[in-house]
Amino acid sequence: MKPNNITNPHLDEDIRRKSRYLIAFVLVLLGILILRLFFMQIINGSYYEELSRNNRVRIIPIPAPRGKIFDRDGVVLADNRPAFNVMVLPEDISKPEDISRRLAPLLDRPASEIMQAIHKGKSKPYDPLVVARDIPFNQVAKVEMEMFNLPGVSIEIIPEREYLFGDLGSHVMGYIGEISKRQLEEKEGLGYAPGDLIGKSGIELVSEDNLRGVKGKRVFEVDAHGQRVRVLEEREPVPGRDVKLTIDHDLQVIARQGLGDKAGAVVAMIPGTGEVLVMESTPGFDPGVFAASLTVRQWKDIVEDPMHPLENRAMRGAYPPGSVFKVVVTLAAFRKGILDPDATVFCPGHYSLGRVIFRCWKPEGHGNVDLVEAITKSCDVYFYTLGRALGIDAIAEVGLQLGLGAKTGIMLPDEAPGLMPTRAWKRKRFGQPWHPGEHVIAAIGQGYTLVTPIQVAKAMSAVVNGGRVYTPRVLSTSEPALERELAIPRRQVDLIRRGLQGVIEDAHGTARSLRDKDISMGGKTGTAQVARGYVSKLPDEADIPYKYRDHAWFFGFSPVENPEIVVVALVEHGGHGGAVAGPIVRDVIKGYYLLKGSGNEQVRQDN
Amino acid sequence: MSRYARITENLDWGILATTAVLMVIGLLCIYSSTSVVGSGIFFRQLLWICIGTFFLVVAFAVDYRNLMYSAWPLYGAVLLALVLVFIIGKEISGARRWIVFGPFRMQPSELAKVFVIIWMAYWAEKKKHILIHGMRELVFPAVVILVPVSLILLQPDLGTAGIVSFIAAGMFLLLGIRRSTLLTVGGLFLAGLPFLWFSLKGYQRLRILTFLDPSRDPLGSGYHAIQSKIAVGSGGLIGKGFLHGTQTQLRFLPEHHTDFIFSVVAEEWGFLGSGLLLFLYMTLITKIITVGLKAKDRFGALLCFGIAAYFTLHVFINISMAVGIFPVVGVPLPFVSYGGSFMVINLICIGIVLNVAWRRFIF
Numbered sequence: 001m002k003p004n005n006i007t008n009p010h011l012d013e014d015i016r017r018k019s020r021y022l023i024a025f026v027l028v029l030l031g032i033l034i035l036r037l038f039f040m041q042i043i044n045g046s047y048y049e050e051l052s053r054n055n056r057v058r059i060i061p062i063p064a065p066r067g068k069i070f071d072r073d074g075v076v077l078a079d080n081r082p083a084f085n086v087m088v089l090p091e092d093i094s095k096p097e098d099i100s101r102r103l104a105p106l107l108d109r110p111a112s113e114i115m116q117a118i119h120k121g122k123s124k125p126y127d128p129l130v131v132a133r134d135i136p137f138n139q140v141a142k143v144e145m146e147m148f149n150l151p152g153v154s155i156e157i158i159p160e161r162e163y164l165f166g167d168l169g170s171h172v173m174g175y176i177g178e179i180s181k182r183q184l185e186e187k188e189g190l191g192y193a194p195g196d197l198i199g200k201s202g203i204e205l206v207s208e209d210n211l212r213g214v215k216g217k218r219v220f221e222v223d224a225h226g227q228r229v230r231v232l233e234e235r236e237p238v239p240g241r242d243v244k245l246t247i248d249h250d251l252q253v254i255a256r257q258g259l260g261d262k263a264g265a266v267v268a269m270i271p272g273t274g275e276v277l278v279m280e281s282t283p284g285f286d287p288g289v290f291a292a293s294l295t296v297r298q299w300k301d302i303v304e305d306p307m308h309p310l311e312n313r314a315m316r317g318a319y320p321p322g323s324v325f326k327v328v329v330t331l332a333a334f335r336k337g338i339l340d341p342d343a344t345v346f347c348p349g350h351y352s353l354g355r356v357i358f359r360c361w362k363p364e365g366h367g368n369v370d371l372v373e374a375i376t377k378s379c380d381v382y383f384y385t386l387g388r389a390l391g392i393d394a395i396a397e398v399g400l401q402l403g404l405g406a407k408t409g410i411m412l413p414d415e416a417p418g419l420m421p422t423r424a425w426k427r428k429r430f431g432q433p434w435h436p437g438e439h440v441i442a443a444i445g446q447g448y449t450l451v452t453p454i455q456v457a458k459a460m461s462a463v464v465n466g467g468r469v470y471t472p473r474v475l476s477t478s479e480p481a482l483e484r485e486l487a488i489p490r491r492q493v494d495l496i497r498r499g500l501q502g503v504i505e506d507a508h509g510t511a512r513s514l515r516d517k518d519i520s521m522g523g524k525t526g527t528a529q530v531a532r533g534y535v536s537k538l539p540d541e542a543d544i545p546y547k548y549r550d551h552a553w554f555f556g557f558s559p560v561e562n563p564e565i566v567v568v569a570l571v572e573h574g575g576h577g578g579a580v581a582g583p584i585v586r587d588v589i590k591g592y593y594l595l596k597g598s599g600n601e602q603v604r605q606d607n
Numbered sequence: 608m609s610r611y612a613r614i615t616e617n618l619d620w621g622i623l624a625t626t627a628v629l630m631v632i633g634l635l636c637i638y639s640s641t642s643v644v645g646s647g648i649f650f651r652q653l654l655w656i657c658i659g660t661f662f663l664v665v666a667f668a669v670d671y672r673n674l675m676y677s678a679w680p681l682y683g684a685v686l687l688a689l690v691l692v693f694i695i696g697k698e699i700s701g702a703r704r705w706i707v708f709g710p711f712r713m714q715p716s717e718l719a720k721v722f723v724i725i726w727m728a729y730w731a732e733k734k735k736h737i738l739i740h741g742m743r744e745l746v747f748p749a750v751v752i753l754v755p756v757s758l759i760l761l762q763p764d765l766g767t768a769g770i771v772s773f774i775a776a777g778m779f780l781l782l783g784i785r786r787s788t789l790l791t792v793g794g795l796f797l798a799g800l801p802f803l804w805f806s807l808k809g810y811q812r813l814r815i816l817t818f819l820d821p822s823r824d825p826l827g828s829g830y831h832a833i834q835s836k837i838a839v840g841s842g843g844l845i846g847k848g849f850l851h852g853t854q855t856q857l858r859f860l861p862e863h864h865t866d867f868i869f870s871v872v873a874e875e876w877g878f879l880g881s882g883l884l885l886f887l888y889m890t891l892i893t894k895i896i897t898v899g900l901k902a903k904d905r906f907g908a909l910l911c912f913g914i915a916a917y918f919t920l921h922v923f924i925n926i927s928m929a930v931g932i933f934p935v936v937g938v939p940l941p942f943v944s945y946g947g948s949f950m951v952i953n954l955i956c957i958g959i960v961l962n963v964a965w966r967r968f969i970f
Contacts, residue, residue, distance in 0.1 A: 048840025
């Protein structure tokens, strides 16, 4: 840079001198690049051109085996089995028609279908494409025999998800399926590719990051015809990490047998830790069919099924709690200090509020009842009185503290919040004030209140364990999460538990048929009205159409002192709680002791 | 003489023309490399060039000496943006670099590069009585520079942090540093290298190791390097022609409209094309340095030298990466790579240089 004469004199000489180094520096750097380019493009150009013309390196990703899912005792619930997929690399197929025609009889499917599959990959000729998934072994043999005639076609062994117990526990397990566009965007940068299988619901979704593992790849060279010449490199996939659940598979089986072909849900929980032992919802679905091979027809059948098999009723189904809610009202009355457990209420079979009459479920009435009797006999009038005295807001406060009407925080997707109504809520929602009669019916769990079975399990666990509210959890690796401590006085817990014990063991208990001399057990029936008023007009339950029948609730716990297990069952349109839902709960509790191998010598010998 | 005539007469047309030609080459390559997926990216780049030109005019119109007074406020703004990245930034592939406003995303670390140049020039102007700097004088500016650099390292964005430090170091050298101080600082840096290595993320270490031995991992992080080299080399003397680069069109080359756009130039236009591109950069950069030499004050001169260093580093690192003599770091090619905020910032730099050139006769 010579024009020193016009350079500004204000710039100090020192910097001007040094800036020559800057120019030299620039020239040297760019000179290096020019030399390098000359070397690559002119001297070695033909070498690189050869490489680019024969860019015959192909990469086939090897999916990682997904982690297994175990129950709490190590029973394998979800595993992988080898499956054979027929893949094509569109780039290496010169005549798709020929290949399709040759493949069709081997795979026993129309050539047009295979053609279509190959065409789909036209825009991405270097991405391997699956044309047939999970083919039987005899077809594998046939295709292998013809391989020399099928350039660009390969058979890859792929780990396919296998759910060992079909639709049992399917809602907790969830399923995997082909990754959606939205998931691909959300997971940008995490190594997902179109066509990958990914957790879509349940544990498969929640623990996706643990379960998925790391893909491997096989790199090989192909010749000009697309035939594989040799493997250049192989990187083994890293299998996904296993996941252990808190679920007890054997109890799950018992719960399922109890539900039979009825629609409903069973939840069992350890009240002292929040561990979920059973979460079963019926009808279930076979999670295995979703792993990509699902046809449109199969999908429609599942989605359009009027029984909604995909719905996890244990946490998605929100129902009125029915008389189970009386436990919550009792606790609310204790906490407000308005309850004298020894004082009696006279039940004439109905309760009048102004000109409106609310019936007790027992038309002839219960006579004089105290708290324990009221719970045992499920006397509606007693609780109407409490509800009137408390008001909905006081009831809701305790309900919410116990976790009713809000998501429980269980780590499974799509939980329903249910509803714990308050005056403020009604004003906002309907623009109407709360009517006095609504306090009354809310006290027996009818009206606006909606709860899910998992919420009931959480709330009842807290009541029977003395007020410790634990977040329910299904992963055995997570720590017990104590949400809140209500510190219910010992005497109050005892009274409530005695009332609940009476439900089963007292001669007048509403579920006395469940009594089992070997097991100390308490519980509460519940009937969630579906169509109010309809029931009373038809004397015989069997005459009521299915969809108008009441939902049956039952919650049980055992032993009465220091409960180890809480079980909640809900049977949709099951009629009265004790008769349908009760036996399921009793069987699960019996099963719990039987599997524990303690507390009952008789059972152990039978085993 | 009318004001208009004065503007056109003293404007550095050479710099403007070179910039324009570079942008046209960039547009052609973006068009070619994204032709498979449609022309959306091409038009977006065109839009960004328009936006950037507007900013260029602003950067040219306002007397550059105003930048001197805004050095500290700008510095504060950059620090704020760099901190904001950690709070509201969008995480992509494990690094938090972007701030997203609706459809726009911005990398505050890009801004940091330019503001460091402005701050250094400001500092040089202020301390003009000191000719040779010793350790004591260096502590303050070093801390000022290291704060944004550390924030960028935390994102982590190794490439940008390196470029910012390099620009700052270059400007210190221009200003003059006592020899003993230079040796001490250099020694400290070498001693710190092992710590730097262990603070790198797994993928960053992998990239450096792969660079040292590409066959280590031909399909993982070595894949970019190998495929890019094949693309560049196979261009030969005259290239495969516009839209005919097989590496590009058949998608062997990832990120070919952003960080690997040079491979598109080299593959489709051959040695002639890539040589022309390098010649254009050389012209542009030496012109910027010349403007600096003629500048009427130390501030203007150092702005130009800093900007020249900034372009040089980007061009060198980006192309070195494409021809396999530098590890793969995400550094784009000025005026050619696709990228909105990067384009705007580059054009602002050109605006500042034109500003310095034009105002050298006005006192």
